[in-house]
Amino acid sequence: MSKVVNIAVASVGGQGGLTLSRILAVAAVLDGHSVRTGETLGMSQRFGSVISYVRIGRKVLSPTFSVGEADFLLGLELVESVRALPLLRSSGIAIVADTLKIPISASLEKRVLRVDELSKELMKVSKTVIVPASKMARDVGNPRAANMVILGVFQGISGLLTETSVRRAISEVVPSKWLETSLRAFSEGLRYSPSGQQ
C-alpha cells in the first residue's frame, strides 16, 4: 500500500462505531500494515456524535486527518454521516446505513428529518451507497450488528484488507456471545449489492 488510506467512521455513541474502527485496525496489523486510529472516548458519549479516524498504510504516524482527506466514510447513522461528509475527498466513497436517530436538539425545534432527504443529501455530493444495515442486522438475529454489515459492504467495495484478516479481527474484538451473529452480519454486508444506486 503505497499511500495512506484514510477512513472516517461516523456514528451515534452506542452504535459500535469504535468497535468498527478497532476491527479495521486489528485487521490492518494482521495484514502487515501500519495503522493509527484517532478518537476520543470515555465521556458519556452514548447518544452523542462520535467520529473516529482510521489511517492505514506502510508507515502511519498521525491519528487524524483533515477535511477533504478521507477516502472512505463509513456511516452508521444518517445525520452523523451528513455531518462528517466534509471529511470525504471528492473522489471518496460513502457507505452509510439508512438508520436515522433524530437528535433531541432537532425535536425540540420541531425540525423534521427524513431518511430519503438525508440520503439524497449524501448522494448529491459523493459516491454513496445507502445500506439497510439495521434491517439486515435484525435479520441475522443481532440488531446491534449494523456496524458489521457496513464493514462487510466496505470489504466488498474496497478490498483494502484481506477477508481472512477482517474475519479474524472480528473474532479478536467482538465478545464471544455476539461473535457468530457478527460474522454473519459481516457476510451479509459482503454479499450486499448496491443495485440501482450510483
Add this chain to the structure above:
Amino acid sequence: MFNPLKAPEGVKTALMGNEAIARGFVEAGVSVVVGYPGTPSSEVIASLHEYGVSSEIYVEWAVNERVAFEIAYGAAIVGARAAATMKAPGASVALDPMVSSAYGGVEGGLVVLVADDPGPHTTQTEQDNRWLGFLAKLPVVTPSSPQEAKDLAVSAFDMSEELKLPVILRTTTRVNHTVGEVLLGQVRPPKRVSGFRKDVPRFVRAGMAWNLERHRWLDKQLNIAEEVFDRVSRVRNIVEGSGRFCIVTEGSAYNYVREVVDEVGVETRVVKLSLLFPPPRRFLAEAVEGCTDVLVIEELDPYLELVVKSLLSELGVSTRVFGKVSGHIPLEGELNRGLVREAIASLVSGAPSGTPKETQSKPIPGVPSRPPPMCPGCPHRSMYVAMLIGVSKAGYKRGDVPVFGDIGCYALASQPPLEAIWTEHSMGASISMAMGAKVAGFEGPVIAVIGDSTFYHAGIQPLIEAVHKRVDILVVVADNSVVAMTGHQSTPAWPTLESGRRAKPVAIEDLLRAIGVDHVEVVDPYDVDRMVSAFERLIRQPGVKVLVSKHPCALLEARSRSVRRYRVVEDKCTGCLACIRVTGCPAMSYNGEKVVISSDDCAGCGLCARFCPYGAIEVVGSE
C-alpha cells in the same frame, strides 16, 4: 477475544495507547497499580481488570488521586514496583505528596501516569503537566505512539529505580486513545516488597536540616538523569535529517511534524525529545548545533520553547527560535498536520502551504447538533426534573436558586432542555462553592449536586466544613452506585471489586450521619412525586440537608434485569412535545406529527409518561 496482557513476547497487534501502557506495566514487573478514573487515563487500570493479571499484582481504583499516589509511594519505598494513574487535574490533587516524594525518593520503581488533554476533549482545562518536572523536581518522559508508550512504561521503571526517584510518564489524549501497532515484549515477574529499612532523615519531612540535605541529594540525582535515561531507556531522544532549519518537538506533535516534513520535502532537521525533565541539555546542545532557525512544535504551553531558548542563551548562541511565543504555533487547542504545515510554510521559502486545517468539520447549517446527553432512563434526569418542579412549588423562580454542579454525568444537565446547573468546576467544589455563596451573603437557597464517587473523592471534607460552620445548604448526592462517566468503575460502596477482591462497603448514608448532617433523606428519583415533595420541603428548611437521590445507572440496570419499554399511542398523541420538552430524553423524537419512542433505546423510566397531558404514553404490552 484476544488478550494483550497474556500474549507472548514477539506478537505484534493493534493496541490502544492505554492498553499498551497496561502491557508495559506488566512487562516491567509492576506489583501495585492504583489510580482514580479520569479520561483519557482510565483504560490502563480498566484493561488490567478486563484482561486479568496474576493475583500477585494489586490493581484497584483508589478513592482519589492523592490516595492512589500515596499507596503507590508506600509500596515503592518498601521495594515494590508501583504505578499510579490519573488525568491532568488529578495530578493537582496528588501534588502535595508528589512534591514531597522527590525528597524521600523510592527503592522500587514508581511511575506516575499523568494524561494531559490538548483540545481539550474531555477535561476542564488544557493544563500542561510537563511543568510538574520543574515544580515537583521529578523526571518527566513522554511517548509519541502506543509502541513508545509501552516501551517507555517499562523504561520509566528502570530509570526510576536507578535514580531512586518517581518518574512521571506524561501522555496526551492522542497517545492514550490512539490505536496503533505494538510489538509485545518480555514479561518480568512482579517485583513485590523487599523490606523497609528505617531511615528517618530520608522519610520524615519534619526535620528542616534533613529536608535541606534531601534537596541537595535530589538535585544530584537530577544531574545524572539524562545520563541514566540515555543508558536505560528503549525510547531515545533522536535527531532525524540534517540542515539548518530545525524543528524541536515531542509526543503527539512529532507525528504531525514527521509526516508533514516528509510530504513537503524541505531539508529539515527534526529533533524529538522523549525526556522532558530534566531537559536533556547535553543532547539538545549537540542536536541544535549549526541550526540557523529553530521552530518548536508542541502542544499546550510553550514549555520546550522556553527550555530551548534558555539553553541557547546559556550557550551564547543567537539562533532564532519560533513557536508559540512568536505566534507560529497556536497557544490553545490541539495540533494537526494542517497547522504544522502552515507553520513550516511561513518560515521556509518554497514549502507548500494552503492545506485545510480542520480535523473536524465545521458545524454545517441545517445539521442539528448532537452533544452527549444523559442516557434514556438516566436517574439524574428524573432527579433534575423533580428539582426544578420542587423549586417552583416552594415558591422560588428557577433563576433565583443557583445549582452548583460537580464533575460527572449529572453535569450533562447543562444542556437543553434541563439547563439545570450553574457551575461545574472541580471535584467536590459544588458543596464548598455553594457554601462560599452563602457566607458571602447570598440570601436565597442554594443547591449543590454531587455524584456518589465524586462525594467519596472530594465531597466529604466540604460537607464537614458546611456542617461545622452551620451553613444553610441543600446537597443532592446523585447516587447511581458507580463511576458512570468514565466507563462504570467501582466506588467504595461496592462489596466486590473489578479485580474480584472482596471489599467492605462504605455507605454514604452512614458517612452523612457520622458527619452530623442536620437532615438526611434517601429517595428513588424514579418516584418523581416523592422527589418533588422532598425538594419542596428541604429547600425551605434551615441547616445542612442532604438528599440522596438513589437509583442505579440506567445502563447498568438494563444489563442486570429486563426493562419494560414505553410506546406512544398514536391516536392520543397531539404532538404537543411536552414529554420531550420536560425530559430531553434521546430515546424520543418528533416525526413531524407525533412523538416516537425508539424501542431500541427506551430504558423504561416512565418519566415521559408522567408528563404527557393526554395519557398518550403507555407501557408496551399494557394495551
